[in-house]
Amino acid sequence: MVKILFINPVIREEDNPKHIPYGIALLAAIAINDGHQVQVYDANAWRKGDEVLEQVCAADDWDIIAIGGLTTAFGYIKKACKIVRRINPQTFILAGGGFLTSMPREIMDWMPEIDLGVVGEAFVTFPVVLRMFDEHKLIKIPLDFQKTLGIIYRKSNGTPVLNGVRPNIPNLDALPWPAWELFPLDIYFANSKLLFSEESFTSKRRLDVNGSLGCNLICRYCWHLGTTGDMVIEENEDGINDVRFTYGRNIRYHSPDYIVNMVQYLRDTYDIDFISFIDENMMTMDAYSKRTWIFDLCEAWIAAGLQPTCRSKGIPHDDSCKGVHWGGTSHATLHRKESLEHMFKAGCSQLVYGLESFDRDILKTLGKGSTREKNINSVAICQSAGINPIPNIIIGFPEETFESIRNTITALLELGIHAKPHFATAYPGSEWYYDYKDSIIEQYKGNLEAYIADLGDATKITATISHRFSAMELLGLQKIVELRDLRLLELTQIHWNEADQFMKPLATPKTSFNMVKKKIQAPLAKVVG
Amino acid sequence: MEEKNVLKGNFETKKKVILEENPQDNLTNSQQIAKDLKETVLQALGGSMVYVERTNLSWDGNSDKKGE
Numbered sequence: 001m002v003k004i005l006f007i008n009p010v011i012r013e014e015d016n017p018k019h020i021p022y023g024i025a026l027l028a029a030i031a032i033n034d035g036h037q038v039q040v041y042d043a044n045a046w047r048k049g050d051e052v053l054e055q056v057c058a059a060d061d062w063d064i065i066a067i068g069g070l071t072t073a074f075g076y077i078k079k080a081c082k083i084v085r086r087i088n089p090q091t092f093i094l095a096g097g098g099f100l101t102s103m104p105r106e107i108m109d110w111m112p113e114i115d116l117g118v119v120g121e122a123f124v125t126f127p128v129v130l131r132m133f134d135e136h137k138l139i140k141i142p143l144d145f146q147k148t149l150g151i152i153y154r155k156s157n158g159t160p161v162l163n164g165v166r167p168n169i170p171n172l173d174a175l176p177w178p179a180w181e182l183f184p185l186d187i188y189f190a191n192s193k194l195l196f197s198e199e200s201f202t203s204k205r206r207l208d209v210n211g212s213l214g215c216n217l218i219c220r221y222c223w224h225l226g227t228t229g230d231m232v233i234e235e236n237e238d239g240i241n242d243v244r245f246t247y248g249r250n251i252r253y254h255s256p257d258y259i260v261n262m263v264q265y266l267r268d269t270y271d272i273d274f275i276s277f278i279d280e281n282m283m284t285m286d287a288y289s290k291r292t293w294i295f296d297l298c299e300a301w302i303a304a305g306l307q308p309t310c311r312s313k314g315i316p317h318d319d320s321c322k323g324v325h326w327g328g329t330s331h332a333t334l335h336r337k338e339s340l341e342h343m344f345k346a347g348c349s350q351l352v353y354g355l356e357s358f359d360r361d362i363l364k365t366l367g368k369g370s371t372r373e374k375n376i377n378s379v380a381i382c383q384s385a386g387i388n389p390i391p392n393i394i395i396g397f398p399e400e401t402f403e404s405i406r407n408t409i410t411a412l413l414e415l416g417i418h419a420k421p422h423f424a425t426a427y428p429g430s431e432w433y434y435d436y437k438d439s440i441i442e443q444y445k446g447n448l449e450a451y452i453a454d455l456g457d458a459t460k461i462t463a464t465i466s467h468r469f470s471a472m473e474l475l476g477l478q479k480i481v482e483l484r485d486l487r488l489l490e491l492t493q494i495h496w497n498e499a500d501q502f503m504k505p506l507a508t509p510k511t512s513f514n515m516v517k518k519k520i521q522a523p524l525a526k527v528v529g
Numbered sequence: 530m531e532e533k534n535v536l537k538g539n540f541e542t543k544k545k546v547i548l549e550e551n552p553q554d555n556l557t558n559s560q561q562i563a564k565d566l567k568e569t570v571l572q573a574l575g576g577s578m579v580y581v582e583r584t585n586l587s588w589d590g591n592s593d594k595k596g597e
Contacts, residue, residue: 003540032539039538041546046535052546056535060542182537 002133003037005062007053007080008183009073010044014459016191017045022210022278023097024068025178027126033176034127036134040182043076050083057087063133066126068097068118071428075453081113094129096122101225102428103452104152105242108160110449116145117152119233119243120226123175124525125150125166162241165226165233167525168250172213173258177265180207185270192274197388199308199317199325199349203274207266211297212253215280216288217331218367219354221394222280223429229522236513244514245429248521253285256297260304267306267324277328282351287334294339298346301326308347317349325349330389332370332378340385350388353378358411359404362397367431372407379415391417395481396424396466396474398432398507402493405477409484420482423461423474428452434512436465443506467505 006028008021024040031038041056057065065084067077077099084093096118100107104119118125128148135141145153150166169175192206200206214228224230226243229250236242266272279285286294301307301324308323310316317325327350330340335351343351355375357363363370375391382389393412395405412419426432426440433440437448440463444451454462461471469477473496480488533548556564570580 005536037538037540039536039540039542041536046548048535048548052535052548055544055546059536059544059546184535184537 001036002031002130002137003060003063004031004039004130005056005060005065006038006040006182007056007065007067007084008040008042008044009067009069009076009080010047011069011073011076011456013047014457017042017047017187018191018194019208019276019278020178020180020183020185020188021069022178022208023122024066025180025183026175027066027122028182029176029179030123030127031130032179034130036130038179038182040179042183042187043080045184045187050079053080053083054087057084057091062088062091063137064092064094064130066094066096068095068100070098071102071452072099072456073097074099075456078111078453081111085113092116092133094118096126098223098225098429099452100152101231101243102223102433103243104162105160105240106448108152108154112158115154118150119152119162120150120166120231120522121168122150123169162233162243164241165231165522167523168213168227168229168252170252170524170526172252172254177262180266180270189270194274194276194327194350196327196352196390197325197350199321199347200274200276200327202317202319203325205270205272206274206276207270207272208276208278209259209262210278211259211282211328212251212279212285214249214251214253215284216249216251217281217284217369218247218431220365220367220431220435221424221427223427223433224280225429226522228280229524232516232520232522242513244516244520245431245434246516246518246520246522248519250522250524251284251288253289253293256293256300259297260300260306263301263306263324264304273324275324275326277326279329281331281334282328283331283334283339286336286339291336291339295342298342301346306347307345311345311347323347327351329353330378330382331368332374333368335378335381337381337385340382340387344386348387350390351382352390352392353382355391356394357397357404357408359407362399362404365397365399372411376411376415379417391419393417393419393421393481394424395421395477396464396469398424398436398465398467398509400424400466400469402489402496405481406486406489409481409486409489412481413484413486418482418484421478423478424465425455425462426465427455431515431517432465434515435509436463436507437512438510439463439465439507463507465507467507468503470506 006024028038092115093113094116095114100117101119136143149164152160152162189205192203194200229248232244233241306324308321308325310321325347330351330353358372360372379389426436441448443463464471535546
């Protein structure tokens, strides 16, 4: 057996830890089921600094120290890998997750401490690598990663080699439940409240569930990183393997029974009162399943006795309510009133809608398939079902104009939405990232790594991808949208219009090897294992 | 005080990593008020709402003399 330490990196230091890392919890469960020795250090929950991390590294003779996360955790992961290598010079460092998959070659260059990276979906690749380690330890078979799919490894001279793509697993129900018990749940339960609805605001014990992997849409700012069948690996112009992201999709979702059995277990074991579905887009799954998945999930939820009493009795929610409320993600074009009403009945209290903008022209460029009318109507439809809509708003799109900002503010006023918009940000793995990579590098004076490190703070403006607006203007426009002040917007427009003739765009798009704007689907495995 | 091992797993590690008392966990009343004030002010920055870090900043004014 292999002795593994998982490290969950610190993420969003400005916020309390609210979410158990679903991927790490799943991989820990898979490793335990395969008979390995597993420990988890949840640095994000503990927030205890480098000295404690050093003690953790020295707590045992680890065979493998595994670390991973999204790009937003890059800064901590880089620092942690240096500490791990200093304390454990001989331990094999394994990395994975979105930060690595989005740019495996760059990450291996920037972080020489990493011995091997799992690229894309890890459910099969990770246990395969563990088995190779086990055999290496037990019968002294040399480690040879040449034929292992889904990894980037180092040759003896340190040069990274990216192998072929690992097919996605076809059946998500083959996965074990995440190993929640390995995480400091008291810390997460203390941060259960979410400011999304009365039900989530009064939650005392909330946990996350991921019911699906995938989304049919091709939003330019979104990334999937191999978990939705979107990634292929091919030789680039230099003749070496590199990742290519595409519009290909493998849509997969858990059966309603799998999800409900899991939630029942969580209620019986931890007395949870709220579930956050962290799915990319639950309504994609509803549409893909021909409108059966959500309906069946709600029916199973109610049949299992998870329905909150406020919904079964038709009374307002208060502290005496029993049952499990939940929230998730929706889409302005894919949701249906019938589905929403059924979701409300089963206990759904809030749905996040990535509305992004209320401007017709901007929406046409996003790949969301939504329109101004659909966005406006979605708020009313969701509310009429009794569910709280949580609309996300963005400014700073490539084609953003004063007119598009005005259209968004007008809609916010009409709909009664208060929002401090996010800035359009090109996260690695998204179409925008590859389109604007050169402009981003220019804005960071040639230092792409500095940009990646900057993405850890979600409130920060990083590189702009707007053709028209600079960072200075966008910071001002963010405030104007927050204030919903059309007078200030008009004054600003009058002032800047005169300066427009002297402006040159900061960001210009270009084509990239890493983004193929076609439906090239990655393979699905025929069997698991 | 309850001991907390920051490691959780399916076996006993050779060494435990027990959290030492963190000064942040045992703040005096006035320290707690100062901490709460900072957190609240930083969430509401704007207008006359400002926050100045209590660092050992000293300035003797010399840097301006160069321009005189």
